[in-house]
Amino acid sequence: MSAPILEVRDVHKVYGGVRALNGLSLSVAAGEIHCVVGPNGAGKSTFFKTLIGVERPTTGQVFYKGQEVTKLPAFRRARLGLSVKFQNISAFGELTALQNLFVPLRRNHRKADIPARASAVLARVGLAGVEDTPVRQLSHGQQQWLSIGLSIAAEPDLLLLDEPAAGLSSEETARTAELIRELNRSGMTVVVIEHDMGFIRSLRARTSVLHYGRLFAQGGFDEIATNEDVRRIYLGAA
Amino acid sequence: MTGVTRSRIPALLAGLNGPQTLGNSRLFWVLWLAGVAAFALLPCVASRYQVLTASNFFISAILALSLCLIWGFAGILSLGQAAFFGVGGYAYGIVGINLIEATGESGAALVVGALAPALLAAAVGALMFYSRLKGVYVAILMLVVSLLLGLFMRQTADPAYAIGGAYLGGMNGLGPATASDPSIPNLTLGFGELVAEFDGRGRSFYWLALGALVAVYLGLRWLVNSSFGYLLVAVREDERRTETFGYDVRLIQLGAFCISAALAGLAGALYTAWGTYIHPDGFSVGPNILVVIWVAVGGRKDLTSVVVATLSLSWISIELATWGEISLLVLGVILVAAMLVAPEGVFATLGAWFGRLMVRSRRRPAPPPTAAAKLGAAR
Structure with missing residues (x-):
């Protein structure tokens, strides 16, 4: 081991x-x-x-x-x-999926690179295509995956x-x-x-x-x- | 309009528009410009008294915007915003009295008026945020800070409380220490021969205050739609979550708190320059609550709504004052009704409603710019 x-x-x-x-x-x-x-x-x-x-x-x-x-x-x-996903859904409901990813991605990436990075993260958690959807309109499962996406965004x-x-x-x-x-x-x-x-x-x-x-x-x-x-x-x- | 300027305007607006502000359309900006132009032309038709009063409204709106930044965007409600306003006001007066005769201008006093409260906010904020004080405790602590400052200033009637030529003056407010010292100066800006004096009772001060309000408004629009603005909202929505993305939440809160205090201080300095007068009553409960009311009634999460609410409420209370005793009751009823009907703020609710109406009324709506485009453009 x-x-x-x-x-x-x-x-x-x-x-x-x-x-x-x-x-x-x-x-x-x-x-x-x-x-x-x-x-x-x-x-x-x-x-x-x-x-x-x-x-x-x-x-x-x-x-x-x-x-x-x-x-x-x-x-x-x-x-x-070390990254974490809390038990409750911890995405920011008022923002879109992409805007949510902006928060973890901003720390290590230039602003111009973020949309492409965000799309890649969303594709990875099976959420391709929901970039501009407000988080509140996503299903419970999708919100859970977005929440995982936020956690893995910083790799x-x-x-x-x-x-x-x-x-x-x-x-x-x-x-x-x-x-x-x-x-x-x-x-x-x-x-x-x-x-x-x-x-x-x-x-x-x-x-x-x-x-x-x-x-x-x-x-x-x-x-x-x-x-x-x-x-x-x-x-x-x- | 040439093609070049036409293409530059969207680029200029891109940084000012975004998901954190209502009113990002071309129509909004056209109306906004018309509004600013109307205010700029007001002194041509209004009486001297109306111009004087409106100048003070603009100062109030800057104070309200300062609270909007920390309460609406960072989720920190302070019941002591008037403390920073008062400290800024006193700082302007003290520095102004001491420097006006030597330098012939009071621009430095204005800068100190903004910096002094920012330093106070850095000290108090560091204590609060680094000890993880939250919610109602921050609100109450800030009110206590404000009340203590007021209490102290009331007890400064002894002539020993003089800083250079400035005498704190206790209940009588700030004034000159001796007959040979100058009183609180008008705002006087410039270098050497090129000096302009802005008399608080005149048109020039009115335009200056309007300009300051426009600058603060645009600056904050840019700030809340910037990367830092996103972080503020993230902290407001979920502090713990934001921290696990690697952000020091305390530092973000402290940064917002200091910017907010500097803006409140700027408003306070302008207020002192406007009336050439500052008094300990500014630190009491009333002024502190009044700011919260302006922001709450407008809609704490939107800058435009807060400005509109502050100007409207200030105007209504002046109009009502001529009714005598009943005026406070009527104002109270208006406020309670507003809070009940639109808990998220009257003007923010109206703005959102109008926005939806506009989208619906377009037969073939053009696709809104994607968030990706907005993020890219907002660099």
Whole structure:
């Protein structure tokens, strides 16, 4: 396995009296798709926030490409090539798809190059032709893909996706899984945080299971899916 | 019109037009020019009093635009915009009193009037944005800053509160420290022999204020449709998301805040030059809220709407003032009705409605310029 692109070491996060993360250690290898699952309240969202820099861990360390980033704010991590898509649709509704892409593209590209770049990004996420459509008029699935498009516009090395299949139809979910595999084939490491095991199944990737803020199990998807303990915590949570 | 100028006009307008402003059509600009021309000709027909009053309206509109930039575009509501107006006004007066006899002009005072509030905004803004203060807390903190400044200025009646030849004057407002010091000067611009004095009661000041308003309006149109404008809107729509694209949101907010303060300060300096008078009451709750009302009633996300609303509301309140006691009540009813009918702003709503009507009325509508073309042209 190649060197980890992302690593968290013994991370704790305490909100008031609640231990959202309780000694979590986990590493993601460069070039892989890595799924992080867990029942509600397992600490997935908190884990995600400490990775992107929106929250700082109470104790513990976060490393990205071998460099400690525990205290770096989100915008500095983004500049190191770490990109993120939040769970909710985070495109700017009043602007067109192209105008939305202007925001991430502007940082590294000249204004004149942006329309062509934006079209290329839209084609990549399967949205060719919607450049001038206001985001509000796009379907839910299209908005999710645009949101992924915004995240990959800066050509990150690591893409973190929080529940990319939330609210999608089964056909849209399949297309999203294919998009993630395609991005990964092009060299991007992708971390998918997901509640829905069905979607994880379609990715067939290395999977980490969180439970009570710790790493509960880790392995290939089949290994995880047949793990009795994992089934128990999922059923227990349901 | 020659072919050359004809082709240059769209290029000139391209930077001023874009998705962040209502009114990007040729018709809009024709009406806009007609409006500016009408205002420019007003002193030929209006009374001296009307010209004097309208000059002040233009200054108010610059102040309103300064709030529009941070509230409408960057999503930062400040209830203390009058603080920057007041600081700009005092700065103009203090520097003007001290320099007018030495240099014979007060242009430097005008520049300091814009810079001093920008520095204050940099200090207060850095504290607010770098401690991630948000929403209503920013609004209240800025109101407190304004009230504290007012409180301080009221207590400066002691003759010790003199800066050179300028005496802060407490409740009486800024004035000369001694009988031999000059009072607050008229705006006097120029170098050496070429000096023009703009008496606040005259036509020349009126045209100067109108020119300043037009310049600020056009400058802001360019700014909000530029790359920076896109970032402002991105921050307004989703601060956290913008940060994950690699932007330091705090710096963007601080930049907008300082530009806004400089514009408010410019308005304050012009106000002091207009009346050769500045007083601590400018820092109180009333003036602060009044700016918010102008911007809200017009439509905080559109510059044109804010200017139209400020000029209209200022004019209405002057007209109503002759009605006596009932005037405030009538004005209040107008404002409440406006907010209820058009929460996004009366003139912004009307503008958007008119825009849709124009599109529909064209039998064969020409395809609107694509956003790609706009982005390309807006370089």
